[in-house]
Amino acid sequence: MKRIGVLTSGGDAQGMNAALRAVVRAGLDHGADVFAIMEGYQGLVQGGEAIRPMEWGSVGGILQRGGTVIGTARSKEFRTREGRLRAVENLIRFGIDGLVVIGGDGSLTGADTLRAEWSELVAELRGTGRIEPDEADRYPHLAVVGLVGSIDNDFWGTDITIGADSALHRIVDAIDAIGSTAASHQRSFVVEVMGRNSGYLALMSALATGADWVLIPESPPDVDDWEGKMCEVLSAGRKAGKRDSIVIVAEGAIDRNGNRIGAEHVRQVLADRLGEDVRLTILGHVQRGGAPSAYDRTMSTLVGVAAVEELLGAAADSVPQVIGMRRNRVIGRPLMECVARTQDINRAIQERDFARAMDLRGRGFAQSFAIQRTLVRSLPHAPDPERRRLRIGVLNAGAPAPGMNAAVRVAVRLGLDHGHDVLGIEGGFRGLIENRMRSFAWMDVDHWASLGGAELGTGRVRPSGKDLYAIARTLEERALDGLLVVGGWSGYDAALTLVRERGNFPAFAIPIVCVPASINNNLPGSEVSIGADTALNSIVDALNKIKQSAVASRRCFVVEVMGRRCGYLALMAMLAGGAERAYLHEEGITLDGLHQDVAMLNDGFARGKRLGVMIRSERAHPIYTTQFIADLLEAEGGDLYEVRRSVLGHLQQGGDPTPFDRILATRYVYRAMATLEDLALQGEIEAVCVGQIGSESRVSPLEDIVRAYDVENERPKKQWWMDLRATAAMLAQPGPRVEPNPASSEGR
Numbered sequence: 001m002k003r004i005g006v007l008t009s010g011g012d013a014q015g016m017n018a019a020l021r022a023v024v025r026a027g028l029d030h031g032a033d034v035f036a037i038m039e040g041y042q043g044l045v046q047g048g049e050a051i052r053p054m055e056w057g058s059v060g061g062i063l064q065r066g067g068t069v070i071g072t073a074r075s076k077e078f079r080t081r082e083g084r085l086r087a088v089e090n091l092i093r094f095g096i097d098g099l100v101v102i103g104g105d106g107s108l109t110g111a112d113t114l115r116a117e118w119s120e121l122v123a124e125l126r127g128t129g130r131i132e133p134d135e136a137d138r139y140p141h142l143a144v145v146g147l148v149g150s151i152d153n154d155f156w157g158t159d160i161t162i163g164a165d166s167a168l169h170r171i172v173d174a175i176d177a178i179g180s181t182a183a184s185h186q187r188s189f190v191v192e193v194m195g196r197n198s199g200y201l202a203l204m205s206a207l208a209t210g211a212d213w214v215l216i217p218e219s220p221p222d223v224d225d226w227e228g229k230m231c232e233v234l235s236a237g238r239k240a241g242k243r244d245s246i247v248i249v250a251e252g253a254i255d256r257n258g259n260r261i262g263a264e265h266v267r268q269v270l271a272d273r274l275g276e277d278v279r280l281t282i283l284g285h286v287q288r289g290g291a292p293s294a295y296d297r298t299m300s301t302l303v304g305v306a307a308v309e310e311l312l313g314a315a316a317d318s319v320p321q322v323i324g325m326r327r328n329r330v331i332g333r334p335l336m337e338c339v340a341r342t343q344d345i346n347r348a349i350q351e352r353d354f355a356r357a358m359d360l361r362g363r364g365f366a367q368s369f370a371i372q373r374t375l376v377r378s379l380p381h382a383p384d385p386e387r388r389r390l391r392i393g394v395l396n397a398g399a400p401a402p403g404m405n406a407a408v409r410v411a412v413r414l415g416l417d418h419g420h421d422v423l424g425i426e427g428g429f430r431g432l433i434e435n436r437m438r439s440f441a442w443m444d445v446d447h448w449a450s451l452g453g454a455e456l457g458t459g460r461v462r463p464s465g466k467d468l469y470a471i472a473r474t475l476e477e478r479a480l481d482g483l484l485v486v487g488g489w490s491g492y493d494a495a496l497t498l499v500r501e502r503g504n505f506p507a508f509a510i511p512i513v514c515v516p517a518s519i520n521n522n523l524p525g526s527e528v529s530i531g532a533d534t535a536l537n538s539i540v541d542a543l544n545k546i547k548q549s550a551v552a553s554r555r556c557f558v559v560e561v562m563g564r565r566c567g568y569l570a571l572m573a574m575l576a577g578g579a580e581r582a583y584l585h586e587e588g589i590t591l592d593g594l595h596q597d598v599a600m601l602n603d604g605f606a607r608g609k610r611l612g613v614m615i616r617s618e619r620a621h622p623i624y625t626t627q628f629i630a631d632l633l634e635a636e637g638g639d640l641y642e643v644r645r646s647v648l649g650h651l652q653q654g655g656d657p658t659p660f661d662r663i664l665a666t667r668y669v670y671r672a673m674a675t676l677e678d679l680a681l682q683g684e685i686e687a688v689c690v691g692q693i694g695s696e697s698r699v700s701p702l703e704d705i706v707r708a709y710d711v712e713n714e715r716p717k718k719q720w721w722m723d724l725r726a727t728a729a730m731l732a733q734p735g736p737r738v739e740p741n742p743a744s745s746e747g748r
Contacts, residue, residue, distance in 0.1 A: 002143075002312055003033045005051070005096040008068040009040035009103035009110070012288055013149040013163025015296035016068040016102055021059040022304025023100050025731050028056055030312055031738035035096055039071040040103070041078035041110060047090030056735045063297055063578040064544055066166075066290050072103075084114055088121040091142070092135050098143040098311040100304075102162065105155055105342045108146040112320055112336055118142045143314040145307040146322040146335050147300075151288055154198035156345065156360065157338035158324025158331070162303070164200065165295040167287040168659040171205040174283055175246060176450050176656065179209065182244035183447075188234065188270050188278045192263035194287050195250045197346050200365070201287070202250035207372055208662040210409070210449035211246040212237060214376070215253040215261055217349050218357045219369055226255065230266075231273040236378035241443045245270075258352050294540040295533060295660055297576040299325055305727055306330045326695040328527060328720070368663070371670050374417050375410070380442055383419030390415075390481040390680050392673075394440075395425035395432065396458035397491025400653050401517040401531025403661035405455050407486045409448040410669040412440045418677060423478065428459035428487070429494050433467050435474040452534075452656045460490040463497060471498070472507040482511045482680040484672060486530075488518035489714050492689065496702055499687045511679035513672045514689035514702065517665070519653055522566035522715040524705035525698065526691020530668065533660040535562065535652040536572055542648055543577035547611055553642065556601060556612035556633055560626040560647040563617045566715040569652070570617035575728045579613040583629070585713070586722060589621040594629065598636045604734050605640040612641065667697075675699050694720075 006023045008016050020036070027034040034054045037043045043050030062069050077083035091099075101111040118141055126136040148155045153164035171193050178189050191211075195201045199216025206214035213230050215221070223229055234245045247270070253261040263280055271278040292300070303323045310321050310332060320335040341360060348357040358366050383389060394411050396404050408424065415422040422440045425431040448455060463471055485491045491514060498508040516523040519535035539561055546557050559579075563569045567584030574582035581597055583589050601612050614633075616626050626645055634643040657665070672690045679686055687702045710717050730737075 002098045003035065003094065003096045004098045004100060004308065004311060005035045005037050005091065005094070006100040007037035007040050007044060007102070008070055008072045008149060009101060009107035010072060010074065011104065011150065012067045012072050013151050013161070014066045014166035014288070014290065014292035015162040015300035016149050017062040017065050018292060018297045018300035019102050019147055019149070019162060019304040020068065020070060021062055022301045022731065023308055024054045024059045025056060025736070026305040026308040028736040029730050029738060030308060032308070032312065035094060036070045039073045040107070041075040041087070042073040043071070044087040044090060045075060045077045045083045047086065047093065051090060051094050064291050066292060078110060084117060085121050085124065087114060088118065089125055089130055092122070092125070092131055092139050097139050097141070098314070100145050100147065100307050100311060102147045102149040104148065104150040105339050108148070108322065108335055109339050111144045111146060112339070115142045115144045115320060141316050143311050143318065144320040144335070145311045146320065147303050147307055148322060148324060151201070152195045152198045153200040154196060154342065155338060156341035157322055157333040159326055159364070160299070161324070162300050163288070163292070163296060165660060166290070166293045167194070167201055168204055168208065169293050170287045170290060171201060171283060172208050172659045174281070174286070175205060175209040175211065175248070178281060179244060179246060179447070179450070182246065185277070186243045188245040188247070188274065188276050190247045190249060190263050190267045190270065190278065190280045192249045192251055192280070192282045194283070195252060197252045197349055199250045199252070202248050202253075203365070203368055203372060204659065204663055206248045207368055207375070207666055208449065208659040209246065210375070210447065211248045212376055213247040214372060215248070215266070216250045217252040217254050218361055219354055220254055220256050222256070224256070227269045227273070231270065233376065233378050234270070235274060240378050242446060254349070256352070258350070291544065293658070294536040294572070294576040297540070298572060301575055301731065302330050302724070302727065306332070327692055329695055364667075367667070367670070371410070371666060375413055377417065380413070380417040381419070387419055388681060390420040390677065391423065391479055392420055392482050392484060392676065393423050393425050393432070393437065393478070393480045394456070394484045394486070395428055396454045396456050396486050396517070397428045397494060398458060398460055398488025398518060400454045400458055401488070401519050401529070402452045402534035402653070402655060402657035403530035403665040404458065404486055404517050405448040405451040405453065406657060406662045407515055407517065407530060407665040407669045408456055409445040410666050411484055411673055412445045413442065414670065414673045416440070416442055420677070423480070424456050427457040428491070429461045429463055429471070430459045431457065432474055433461070433463060433470045435477065437478065449662055450656055452654055458487060462490055462494050468501055468505060472505040475507040475510070480510060482513070482676045484513050484515065484676055486515045486517050488520070489523060492523065492702065495687055496706065499702065509685045511676055511685055512687040513676045515668050515672050516689065516691055519569070520563045520566045521568040522564065523691070524709040524716055525689040525700040526693065527720050528664065528692050530661050530665045531657070532568065533664070534655060534658045535569060536576065537658055538652050538655055539569060539573045539648060540576050542646070542651070543573065543579070543613060546646060547613060550611035550613070554605065554610055554640070555642045555644055556614065556637065557644050557646055558614045558616060558626055558630040558633065560616050560618055562648070562652045565619050565713040566719070567617040567620070568719070568721055570615045571721060571725065571728060573615050574732065575724065577613065577615070579615045580732050581614045582728065583614070583616040583620040585617055585620050586719070589624040594624065594632060598633060600734065601633065602637060602640055605637070671697060671699065
């Protein structure tokens with residue numbers, strides 16, 4: 001049995017509390033004693049009351065809180081040998097032989113230094129009599145695991161760090177608001193965002209908001225007179241019809257000579273050269289504040305649980321690991337390798353080796369930068385006369401999904417920039433049947449990145465019979481060379497229908513590429529769909545309000561969420577919202593299970609519990625409805641608690657898309673348009689879908705992915721997120737399955 005210490009260090013980041021909660025509860029559930037070290041390394045040096053035993057309930061109610069409830073500080077003392085000597089002494093006094101450190105590269109380097117010096121420091125403590133010989137023998141080594149807590153997302157080895165997604169939410173919300181007032185006054189705004197030597201927040205917020213220019217440290221402007229180039233692009237945009245200009249500046253932005261580019265300098269340049277009223281907004285620490293996003297809650301939870309499992313399984317000679325994410329999978333990498341590569345990036349920027357800096361940031365970062373350079377153009381490149389000009393149709397299909405407009409915007413601009421004609425088909429396949437479409441110009445989609453809903457319209461029409469004749473006639477009349485379908489299963493099914501009818505309708509022999517967009521996240525060929533993140537955040541926001549209402553009056557809420565027969569939203573809302581239960585169609589609902597839930601709630605409320613949240617996926621069971629479950633709990637709860645029912649409904653489909661969904665739409669459509677263009681230019685007629693499976697981006701034939709799809713229930717036969725069921729259930733327990741060590745609250 002280990003004793004685990006957990007601390008947060010360096011700058012705070014939204015999601016640290018979710019990680020702390022996961023570490024504490026996973027540790028207790030595995031039978032370990034868990035101690036919170038207050039105020040980071042400062043508390044480790046101080047010892048005493050700064051190292052506190054944690055119980056299951058100690059981390060209740062913190063999932064949705066920003067910052068870190070155990071505090072963080074930058075400790076000068078820990079940087080000295082004497083400070084680390086006291087830290088080791090305190091760890092041994094409390095019997096702690098495993099440490100989870102949540103922080104940036106400096107904090108994780110400090111943890112590895114402590115681990116590397118452990119034997120030497122223990123020997124010194126023993127030699128000076130500060131610890132007993134048997135204590136030195138009991139603790140021959142320290143196991144360390146790192147979690148990267150940093151809004152900057154500047155750490156090599158993980159796709160995203162704790163807090164980065166929430167910071168993007170703050171930035172994007174601010175820029176969306178600024179954009180509306182800027183357009184009202186035909187004004188330019190310069191927005192400075194955080195990031196230190198990382199341009200992640202600046203670049204991704206530019207992609208997500210449709211900003212007109214972005215300056216990042218990894219790839220400075222490639223001309224000396226970058227000010228003139230920037231003003232030329234912004235001025236051309238105004239002439240093309242734009243009413244506003246947004247320039248985003250990373251706080252670490254530099255030019256090709258390594259000179260800092262300040263946001264005030266950018267503002268002054270624009271004011272002088274464009275002759276406009278230019279405003280500067282420095283977002284500052286608002287980017288760190290507020291409740292964490294749904295993604296940060298779930299991601300931080302998953303890496304926190306994995307950190308405990310890594311720690312408890314670590315051998316004496318194990319290499320310390322950093323637990324991070326690769327797409328939607330938890331991964332571990334050697335801690336000091338990650339630190340070294342992170343420092344290599346900073347060194348490359350300092351040495352003005354920008355190609356190496358971009359390479360180390362990864363392919364996804366470089367690709368996003370290339371896409372952004374196309375999207376910020378005021379007008380597309382002139383068509384290449386040597387290149388065949390295609391006519392590409394774009395439509396939405398299925399239910400509305402936030403991010404559809406962002407997807408269409410990228411498709412239009414990439415297509416036009418390659419010299420093609422892009423036609424928007426209105427109302428989904430119904431528009432194809434009725435020949436309702438329009439040619440897009442560059443500025444037609446200028447502000448679509450931030451818009452919710454579907455400006456092109458959408459629908460669930462699945463063509464058959466005479467509809468097929470009408471579609472064939474439309475395709476021939478419009479001379480379409482390819483079709484891009486953004487949407488859900490009804491869109492995929494309609495595309496398959498066209499493929500299977502090619503023998504009867506030669507006009508259907510064109511390439512078709514499907515892009516997954518569905519809040520249900522239930523599509524084949526991809527584990528993540530556009531719109532699901534926005535829907536999940538809407539649910540989590542509603543749960544926050546519901547829980548505030550419930551805790552005031554001892555209530556249990558039964559909350560119904562969308563998803564049809566796919567339980568993704570229900571289970572992920574349980575993880576992100578801290579609910580007690582999620583009812584899924586995949587598992588069904590039994591009377592015995594409901595009986596156990598009643599007993600769990602009654603026991604909890606009898607012991608002083610003040611709120612409960614049960615989440616039901618909308619089609620979890622035909623008989624045990626949301627109302628039935630609420631009535632059952634009301635009848636069996638007696639005077640212990642009241643029960644309320646909440647059906648969230650279509651608010652889950654509404655609202656502006658989250659940064660995650662906007663960026664996902666951009667990346668998917670970038671791949672989709674490249675695929676569609678290649679197929680059409682080569683005379684191929686394949687029908688495929690783009691998506692993400694595990695850590696890989698894939699293009700899959702539509703006919704192949706259907707074999708792995710449960711068509712009756714409209715969900716993949718194997719769903720990756722069901723593997724998270726055990727973690728969600730463990731964290732939702734009223735207490736650990738393993739009784740804690742009775743001496744856990746005592747120092748040694």
